[in-house]
Amino acid sequence: MTLMEKKKSAQNLAETIHSLLGLKSNLTSNWIRSVCGIMRSLPSPRSSNRIGLKISDTEKENNTSDMDLSMVIPKIKDELAELSDCIRQLNVQRRQVLNEYLDMKGNIRVFCRVRPMNVTENIGCARPVVATDSSNVFLKVARGNNKSYSFDKVFHPSSSQGEVFSEVEPVIKSALDGYNACIFAYGQTGTGKTFTMEGTRDFPGIVPRSIEALFEHALESNCTYLFTFSMLEIYLGNLKDLFVPQPKKPTDPRPPCLSVQMDARGGIEVENLVAIPVSDYNQALRLYKLGCRFRSTASTNSNLTSSRSHCMIRIKITCSNAPERRRESNKVWLVDLGGSERVLKTKAWGKRLEEGKAINLSLSALGDVINALQRKKPHIPFRNSKLTQVLKDSLGEDSKTLMLVHVSPKEEDLCETICTLGFAARVRSIHLGTEDPIESACKEAAMQTLQETMVKIEDERQRVSREIKELNRKLENLMGTSPSYENDHSTTEEPEFDFGTSKHKAKDARAAPLSKLPRFMRPTICSQRKSGTEHQISEGKHLGQTKRRRAPSHRAGSVNFPMKSHSDYRSDCSISRASCLIDLDTMCNADTETEYSQDTNECDVKMVVLSEERRFPITTDGKAQLDHNMVLPSIGSKFYSTEILEVADGLNSQNAVNAAGSCKSKRVPAVPLPPKFRCIGQSNAGVSCTESSDAENSPLKGLIDICKNREESQKSYSSSSTSEAEIDKLITPSTGFMDTHSESCCRTPSLTNESMICTQHSIDALMILDHDSTNYHCPHNVACGRLDQNSNNGRVDQLTPMDGVKSETHSFEASPYEHREYFFSPFGSPHDSIGQEKELGVSTSNCNVEPDNSNLSLGLTRGDPKSASLFGKSTAGRQRDMLRMKHQRALFKDNANHNNADMGLKRVSAEGNTQNTGTVVCPEICFTSHARNPFSLTFDRHVASPPKEVLESIFYHSSGTGTPRPWIRG
Numbered sequence: 001m002t003l004m005e006k007k008k009s010a011q012n013l014a015e016t017i018h019s020l021l022g023l024k025s026n027l028t029s030n031w032i033r034s035v036c037g038i039m040r041s042l043p044s045p046r047s048s049n050r051i052g053l054k055i056s057d058t059e060k061e062n063n064t065s066d067m068d069l070s071m072v073i074p075k076i077k078d079e080l081a082e083l084s085d086c087i088r089q090l091n092v093q094r095r096q097v098l099n100e101y102l103d104m105k106g107n108i109r110v111f112c113r114v115r116p117m118n119v120t121e122n123i124g125c126a127r128p129v130v131a132t133d134s135s136n137v138f139l140k141v142a143r144g145n146n147k148s149y150s151f152d153k154v155f156h157p158s159s160s161q162g163e164v165f166s167e168v169e170p171v172i173k174s175a176l177d178g179y180n181a182c183i184f185a186y187g188q189t190g191t192g193k194t195f196t197m198e199g200t201r202d203f204p205g206i207v208p209r210s211i212e213a214l215f216e217h218a219l220e221s222n223c224t225y226l227f228t229f230s231m232l233e234i235y236l237g238n239l240k241d242l243f244v245p246q247p248k249k250p251t252d253p254r255p256p257c258l259s260v261q262m263d264a265r266g267g268i269e270v271e272n273l274v275a276i277p278v279s280d281y282n283q284a285l286r287l288y289k290l291g292c293r294f295r296s297t298a299s300t301n302s303n304l305t306s307s308r309s310h311c312m313i314r315i316k317i318t319c320s321n322a323p324e325r326r327r328e329s330n331k332v333w334l335v336d337l338g339g340s341e342r343v344l345k346t347k348a349w350g351k352r353l354e355e356g357k358a359i360n361l362s363l364s365a366l367g368d369v370i371n372a373l374q375r376k377k378p379h380i381p382f383r384n385s386k387l388t389q390v391l392k393d394s395l396g397e398d399s400k401t402l403m404l405v406h407v408s409p410k411e412e413d414l415c416e417t418i419c420t421l422g423f424a425a426r427v428r429s430i431h432l433g434t435e436d437p438i439e440s441a442c443k444e445a446a447m448q449t450l451q452e453t454m455v456k457i458e459d460e461r462q463r464v465s466r467e468i469k470e471l472n473r474k475l476e477n478l479m480g481t482s483p484s485y486e487n488d489h490s491t492t493e494e495p496e497f498d499f500g501t502s503k504h505k506a507k508d509a510r511a512a513p514l515s516k517l518p519r520f521m522r523p524t525i526c527s528q529r530k531s532g533t534e535h536q537i538s539e540g541k542h543l544g545q546t547k548r549r550r551a552p553s554h555r556a557g558s559v560n561f562p563m564k565s566h567s568d569y570r571s572d573c574s575i576s577r578a579s580c581l582i583d584l585d586t587m588c589n590a591d592t593e594t595e596y597s598q599d600t601n602e603c604d605v606k607m608v609v610l611s612e613e614r615r616f617p618i619t620t621d622g623k624a625q626l627d628h629n630m631v632l633p634s635i636g637s638k639f640y641s642t643e644i645l646e647v648a649d650g651l652n653s654q655n656a657v658n659a660a661g662s663c664k665s666k667r668v669p670a671v672p673l674p675p676k677f678r679c680i681g682q683s684n685a686g687v688s689c690t691e692s693s694d695a696e697n698s699p700l701k702g703l704i705d706i707c708k709n710r711e712e713s714q715k716s717y718s719s720s721s722t723s724e725a726e727i728d729k730l731i732t733p734s735t736g737f738m739d740t741h742s743e744s745c746c747r748t749p750s751l752t753n754e755s756m757i758c759t760q761h762s763i764d765a766l767m768i769l770d771h772d773s774t775n776y777h778c779p780h781n782v783a784c785g786r787l788d789q790n791s792n793n794g795r796v797d798q799l800t801p802m803d804g805v806k807s808e809t810h811s812f813e814a815s816p817y818e819h820r821e822y823f824f825s826p827f828g829s830p831h832d833s834i835g836q837e838k839e840l841g842v843s844t845s846n847c848n849v850e851p852d853n854s855n856l857s858l859g860l861t862r863g864d865p866k867s868a869s870l871f872g873k874s875t876a877g878r879q880r881d882m883l884r885m886k887h888q889r890a891l892f893k894d895n896a897n898h899n900n901a902d903m904g905l906k907r908v909s910a911e912g913n914t915q916n917t918g919t920v921v922c923p924e925i926c927f928t929s930h931a932r933n934p935f936s937l938t939f940d941r942h943v944a945s946p947p948k949e950v951l952e953s954i955f956y957h958s959s960g961t962g963t964p965r966p967w968i969r970g
């Protein structure tokens with residue numbers, strides 16, 4: 001139907017109703033009203049616009065009432081094409097002017113920010129030694145001997161976060177023009193680097209603001225951008241991806257460190273770095289919060305939440321159809337450098353000392369690089385540190401670098417302040433050189449002109465942009481479609497990823513097709529094989545289909561558990577820091593609360609946080625006073641947990657294994673199964689490990705696949721090595737099923753056949769109970785915990801992770817239980833008979849047990865009648881069930897007398913594990929039977945000669961031969 005016809009028919013309809021109204025004048029007023037209502041709503045606003053009202057408006061305006069619409073439309077199209085050209089030119093001009101302006105300012109600019117004094121400093125009547133004006137810092141070193149340092153900009157103690165960002169924004173704009181940019185915060189520990197970069201909830205810093213600005217400018221622009229977000233930290237000289245789950249315990253396998261690679265064009269790429277496409281600010285911010293959880297921070301003498309690493313955020317910008325951009329793909333690095341510190345002063349030792357040294361070394365390497373760059377030396381020592389290697393292509397001439405130097409106003413920090421300022425001034429003075437004052441004035445004037453030009457161009461751009469929008473609207477009215485001429489040059493598609501959480505979907509930055517990514521951004525087949533990681537979504541694949549596998553890597557076979565009494569936990573563990581953007585509601589007792597967040601995808605919410613007072617003790621005048629007064633709402637972690645859950649879901653959908661996607665389970669344990677105990681399709685030691693014919697369709701298929709993969713990986717590794725866990729074979733849990741506040745565990749309501757049991761804070765331990773199936777498929781190799789039986793209904797509905805063993809391999813097989821009340825806990829529960837009084841504890845080993853065996857016991861106390869069967873009373877009289885457990889590690893505490901056979905192998909107290917650190921508190925005997933070699937035991941160094949019984953028992957039972965029986969004497 002043509003447009004005219006449409007218009008006519010609509011008019012006819014209206015006339016018809018009018019005539020109907022006339023005819024039915026004798027009808028009720030209600031009827032009339034309702035018909036009027038119908039009439040009013042007859043043409044939808046859109047069609048009404050299109051066909052009736054708008055057309056007549058347009059006709060009036062343009063005097064084209066009689067003109068054929070087919071003539072108007074091409075005219076508008078021509079106009080739009082012209083305007084599009086115009087805006088493109090304006091973009092080019094803007095980029096040139098901005099670039100020129102920034103060049104004049106200097107490719108490496110140095111700002112200085114002075115931290116306000118905090119409460120305690122004020123109480124001590126400490127005299128601030130730093131004074132500032134807008135571009136100078138004065139140090140009151142001694143009477144009459146003040147020192148002055150000049151910077152591109154100085155932010156005094158009361159400067160707000162907004163003021164800081166206003167100076168940073170041009171660099172961000174420049175990044176959208178295709179320049180690599182690097183903004184980093186440098187300074188002594190505790191001077192506010194993290195505050196500047198990250199900020200707080202109420203006073204967001206450069207990172208959130210930059211992300212916001214990037215998306216805002218991207219929306220304003222007529223280009224189509226793809227943003228990907230990555231986060232890594234350089235800890236002790238190693239690159240760690242902050243989106244890859246970190247080990248929770250020192251004994252857990254660590255993800256492989258990342259390596260830096262250079263592409264043919266000199267571009268730097270961090271191999272295997274997870275890059276997550278983001279389409280709006282909220283997504284990026286959530287990812288940022290998520291990444292922050294895995295940062296290594298710790299309490300030091302100088303800062304309660306000192307960053308013990310360099311935290312680096314990379315935002316990669318790809319824009320394929322904008323020839324005016326400097327390059328198709330560029331990146332912005334936002335770096336919160338670790339704080340420089342004087343070891344003598346911080347009195348750091350142990351791990352803190354190592355961390356401090358690593359930070360200092362890399363900072364000095366950074367200084368050398370910048371120095372060499374500024375001096376235009378032929379050799380730039382990029383290779384001296386990981387930090388400079390990573391930033392290599394973002395520090396050079398063709399990039400914009402901004403260094404924000406932070407100093408403390410305190411007198412006692414004077415030495416550090418002098419060092420910091422010296423470092424910064426060296427960078428800057430080299431850059432500016434000894435400038436002629438006249439030259440300098442000319443430069444100022446030129447910069448002023450450029451700034452004015454930029455404003456004019458920006459105005460013009462906005463005007464043209466408005467015109468384009470108006471014409472587009474008209475065209476839409478005429479044609480009934482939405483031909484966006486702003487984007488007509490773009491052949492790109494909408495992004496395929498969708499986190500489904502954005503409030504601003506309509507506004508989302510348009511993403512470029514993934515095939516347009518430069519080759520070096522995509523992982524090579526080799527790297528994929530090596531790492532098992534797909535970093536970015538290949539075109540045509542949904543995020544959820546993307547696989548990520550953990551590369552097997554070598555790890556020492558023995559496990560050494562630090563003895564609390566002998567080692568310094570404070571030094572040995574760095575905490576996973578909750579971003580201060582994340583709500584803080586829990587008290588953290590320094591490193592005793594060390595948390596090794598296990599797995600992003602497990603959605604465990606572990607806030608290592610400080611009370612408000614401890615976290616934000618600063619008070620100053622003016623704006624900084626506000627900063628000090630910032631109130632952290634006492635919302636529980638739930639809100640943020642939910643956020644993190646959402647992000648984790650996003651991550652999951654990127655990382656999840658497709659095959660395992662139906663499994664609603666997730667990780668596999670750290671230690672590979674020894675070949676002889678493999679379950680898949682094998683029978684072993686009298687226990688048939690069946691693989692059901694419908695296993696393919698089983699929700700456990702994913703785990704079975706994982707198991708197979710592990711077998712594969714085992715084949716390729718020598719017996720002396722231990723395969724790294726594939727801990728992030730991730731399966732998205734149902735969002736929201738986890739009540740992070742609940743003390744108890746909860747089931748997943750959305751699952752019918754499976755129940756996911758999770759713990760309060762994590763899904764560390766996870767079981768799948770297939771209630772309906774008679775063909776019971778136990779998940780092979782699930783990490784396990786303690787299943788507690790509900791005392792009321794006898795059902796298993798609580799699972800407590802076994803900290804001492806939860807990363808170990810447990811593989812079990814059982815025939816159908818009615819309620820599946822089986823326990824495989826070494827520590828027992830209040831409802832079973834094992835480990836009562838928390839004094840008993842065993843670690844399971846390879847054992848085949850028959851629950852009907854009345855002698856069966858895992859209890860170690862001799863003759864203890866309470867030490868009933870492994871299955872407790874609940875299994876009495878039931879059908880014989882086989883439970884096979886594989887567990888290759890045991891922790892024992894020998895009760896005082898190693899030589900006493902009766903006392904051997906007993907007393908692993910539940911307190912033997914500190915839940916957060918995952919380390920064992922003072923077991924007198926601590927040993928590990930190697931996963932790959934159950935006959936090999938490694939004893940902790942504190943055990944000179946292990947008790948004979950220990951060895952015998954372990955050897956006997958780990959051999960897996962002979963009659964199935966408990967591995968420990970009953």
Ligand SMILES: Nc1ncnc2c1ncn2[C@@H]1O[C@H](COP(=O)(O)OP(=O)(O)OP(=O)(O)O)[C@@H](O)[C@H]1O
Pocket residue numbers: 114115116157187188189190191192193194195196303305306307308337338339340406615616617618624627628
């Ligand atoms: N400008 C500021 N206004 C208000 N508070 C500030 C400011 N700068 C720093 N602080 C506060 O000072 C404390 C230390 O700051 P922050 O953790 O950012 O230091 P840092 O330089 O990152 O330390 P480290 O290198 O050890 O990680 C924090 O409590 C922070 O909130």
